Amino acid sequence: MLVVKNLADASGDDHGSEGATAGRGSVRFLHSEAAPSAQRLRLGLHLRELRLRAGLKQGEVARRLGASESKVSRIETGTFKAKPAFLEALFDAYVVHDAAERARLREIAGEVNEAAWWQPWKGVSQPYLQALVSCEDLAVRVKSYEPQCLHGLLQTSAYGQALIRRGRGGPEAHEELWKFRAERQRRFTEDTGKSFIGVVDESALRRTVESSAVMREQIEHLLELMDDARFQLRLAEQFNPRVHSEIGPLTIFDFAEPIMPSVACAELFDGSVVYQDAEMVDRRIVKFDALRVASLAPDATRRKLQQLRTLYK
Known part of the structure; x- marks a missing residue:
């Protein structure tokens, strides 16, 4: 459809x-x-x-x-x-x-x-996801806010596989989907020309995925990513009235070529909404920037992550 x-x-x-x-x-x-x-x-x-x-x-x-x-x-x-x-x-x-x-x-x-690198996973990944990954491949900057779970580029193996197992398919399909996601991460991380600007919602880190051990490892991974200048993370506090999360799940792709306008998308339960309309994209960029400013600064984010890590023993 x-x-x-x-x-x-x-x-x-x-x-x-x-x-x-x-x-x-x-x-x-x-x-x-x-x-x-x-x-x-x-x-x-x-x-x-x-x-x-x-x-x-x-x-x-x-x-x-x-x-x-x-x-x-x-x-x-x-x-x-x-x-x-x-x-x-x-x-x-x-x-x-x-x-x-x-x-x-x-x-x-x-x-x-040319055959896309994800060709081996076309049988297990949905077409809309392949379309989003094509934007991810070409983008020089990815901006993201996910209120319910962490963005795929930020996930550990245990956290990501736990989420995948909740979805459709059996064990073999789940394993292949994780390999697909892991390859996305590898390609993005190894490309020194790319950067990730993310707002992590506190509620996503307080919502246990699989086990306390999985969550602790995931938070430690976020702290490690913050040591990489290409990953700029801020945390949106759960009870901060200045944090307006109504924007919902959002990813914005920025491209190097001036001819390529930014594209915004919202990945949903069984599909994705892709925005190419100039006014709608620009409005979402403004809202994302406002949410980022209202979130904790990097040093405060690091302290908050260290605090949240103690919840999972």
Whole structure:
């Protein structure tokens, strides 16, 4: 099931919105179908920029190439792969004569067509999760607030596996899902160009997962992560009236390329809501920043974590 609610015209062709907010015109609820992967969306935004530079509308491009307007639109929004021959036809339509520019776009398209590293786990991981991981791979900064449990990039093996066992599938599927999550962690941690800015909710640490031993180890892991400058963690106190947790579970992906706008998502019980609408994303960024400011500063967070660790003996 894939539900797409258009909040603004993604193409901008008929509403005069061909400017900087291109590609941020929808909210998607994802369940059994993947969102536009970050890599496909990246290529689509580059192609859209070329079309606008050429002064063409999607309908004009479709007529010239003998394709449907929806095909051009889906390529630009990252929901459809552009085959090599069609890509070359787009270059011609957009009058892209520069060999270096064509080569760069072909390289981006090549990344889209490469088998994803998570291919071995496609059978056990849901498509919406694969879509979110594609954003995680391309992002240079991940911001997150999880009010009920810890973000996957912060979990220990024991804590993460305990959560996975609560879900669907049997022991073999659970083991494979943890391997998938562990590989996510490894790839993120080893990429020195990435950073994680997280707000950890105190209630998530007071809610025992599996056992006291698991929780103690998990809190110790958070303390270790705080020694890494790339992991910036703050704790939202449970009884602090300044902490407004109504924002709910939220992850924001920031990308290095200016053409890629930030994407916000909320992972739910059986799917995910992905926000690409500029206003909605910006509003969530403001709320996240306010929550972070209201949370404990790093030194106070460290002291609070040490205090919470004593609860689990």
